[in-house]
Amino acid sequence: MSTGTPLLVVGDALLDRDLVGTAERLAPDAPVPVLDGCRELLRPGGAALAALLAARAGRSVTLVAPLGTDAASRQVRALLEPLVTLVTLPLDGPLPEKTRVMAGGRPVVRLDQGTGRAAGPCERALRAVAEAPAVLVADYARGAAEVLREVLAACAPHTALVWDPHPRGGPPVPGARLVTPTGEEARRFAGDGAADGDSLGAVARTAAELVRRWRAVSVAVTLGRRGALLCQGDGPLVVPAASQHSGDACGAGDCFAATAAGLLGDGALPAEAVQGAVAAATRYVAEGGARTATTGPSSTAVPGVPVPEADALHLARRVRAASGTVVAAGGCFDLLHAGHVSLLQQARGLGDCLIVCLNSDASVRRRKGEGRPFTPLRDRIRVLQALQCVDAVAVFEEDTPEGLLSRLRPHVWVKGGDYAVEQLPEAAQLASWGGQAVLLPYLDGRSSTLLATRAAAGLAAARRTTAPAGASPPVERR
Structure with a gap:
């Protein structure tokens, strides 16, 4: 059963693949590790992962993304369709794929293939964006955000719009409710306006520059194990992670952005949304990170709703x-x-x-x-x-x-x-x-x-102090 405000995710879908095994010896013909017991794990990537994580949290989710008829696109459809409603943009070329070779839980090398990009908008996608109460733009620099940029800019003033930017993508549209770069991305986006160093003070100054430059309502710079820093143009709010985990953090940024977008759509303030997003991303890493990205329920709950x-x-x-x-x-x-x-x-x-x-x-x-x-x-x-x-x-x-x-x-x-x-x-x-x-x-x-006893005693004392001389005590009405 879906709960909370429906969420529309706009962005570039990928197919993520992990080749997982153990590496305890080198190959006899070259000084490279040999991966034993190798098995393949598939999951949606990019905007598709953000959509899946939001759906697993119990939210009704629609994904607007370029998908074609190639094998990778078919696999992403199959992974998403039980939980996510798909609105497909035309795709020019094969869907991008990212393959990580994992040995002992750590990536050894990553292989990228597929050059597909969004070929243009479609009427159904334009209508979905215009009518959505909450939108997450998960930009992976493959064109989806750009072909829908005009309608996204039009809906930003009256929509809970979160923009998760990419260094090779375009800037967020003016008026975005929340923009969620990483610390490194924030420095690159700010360019000469970035403050030196990665101290909280430097991050705060860089975030303030991005709020001004992007004309965003707020910017939340994600800082990994340190949590996140929220800036709305004035004093920053630091939201630390409650605990630190050394697990696979791949996809934690997607979890953060999807959670924040959903909470903003529910009516939360940016500070409340960032607090919920930090907690959700921390849980995501603690539970195993990317390898948990399979269909099924999630522990993320809608604040204040009785928890199943x-x-x-x-x-x-x-x-x-x-x-x-x-x-x-x-x-x-x-x-x-x-x-x-x-x-x-x-x-x-x-x-x-x-x-x-x-x-x-x-x-x-x-x-x-x-x-x-x-x-x-x-x-x-x-x-x-x-x-x-x-x-x-x-x-x-x-x-x-x-x-x-x-x-x-x-x-x-x-x-x-x-x-x-x-x-x-x-x-x-x-x-x-x-x-x-x-x-x-x-x-x-x-x-x-x-x-409660102290509060009652304080209230009684206040009444005695403010009551006129000779007045009768108030009568309690039931």
């Missing part, structure tokens, strides 16, 4: 398949405070993903009493998803999360407090599949109940 359990289960399976560590933490998280944040940040540091098991409103009410939760489920989900240390949220209706844990089967279950691990009711359950329940230090003096 399948998303969290899918994330847990992916991390386990990559030999990673799945960490889970549970609670009501009503009136999120510093103690909660500290606990979740520490929990995320114990593994490769963090899944929060969240009590439903009814579950909180049974545990905490009438009047709770103070914050409804949709808002609690949205606040938790905004934390970069949280990779997924799953809601359970029962009083305890044992049923959900039996399906997630995390390696680590985290609780905060000062009691013994043996007292945790989940400890035996975790041990049954080889997992471990752990306790983390909790910040003293922080709790939702204490916050």
Whole structure:
């Protein structure tokens, strides 16, 4: 089931191929590595990968891209059509292909072939762009963005338009809501206006120059493991990655841009969109990067929408398949405070993903009493998803999360407090599949109940201070 605003992706499709094996010896006839156990992995590339990742996140996606009748075009169609609606531009020549030879998880060499370019627009593509509420231009310098440039420029003022530029492509159209160059691309685009160095200050000055030069609403410079820097012409906003991973980052930029475009289409501010995009790209690398680009659901969720359990289960399976560590933490998280944040940040540091098991409103009410939760489920989900240390949220209706844990089967279950691990009711359950329940230090003096009590006391004191002398106390109306 699709959720969120539909997304239109405009750009150049590629066919990406990985030849994966192990290299433990050199060839006898030349000093080159021999790739043993070689297997071929195919995936959509370029704009087609961005479209696939957005569709896997549960969004309705249409891709406008040049595709022909050659073998590579047919393979891309087959990889996309179960999830993505295709609007094809005419293609002049064979579809570009990029082949990486991978040894031990690292690229050894890349082979490029195919010179196909967009041959022109078509009426269906022009109409799709003009009517789209959210557009991502994934420019791979093969002509798709240029043949549709006029209609893209016309829709920019009233559309959530994100432009992911290419050094050999044209500049984004004026009025783009967000432009997403990498640090190296930003320096090349700015030319003489680029600041020296790669410090955050230098990146901020370069980004400000690009906002002015491109007449963009905002520019987000992606910085790999450092996260991203957002500039809207004034003071920059740095959005760091919650964690760093050494996995395959191929396609992380496409994930970033697709997530940001979808969130802007949903009504998010640029800062909110960039925060969500950094979190999504970080998860993408943590789960295995490009090798996860197959059809199926994704863990990326629409902020504030009750999260399907399948998303969290899918994330847990992916991390386990990559030999990673799945960490889970549970609670009501009503009136999120510093103690909660500290606990979740520490929990995320114990593994490769963090899944929060969240009590439903009814579950909180049974545990905490009438009047709770103070914050409804949709808002609690949205606040938790905004934390970069949280990779997924799953809601359970029962009083305890044992049923959900039996399906997630995390390696680590985290609780905060000062009691013994043996007292945790989940400890035996975790041990049954080889997992471990752990306790983390909790910040003293922080709790939702204490916050609510202090707020009520402060309100009562304010009323006493402002009430006229001799006035009767206000009568509560029910």
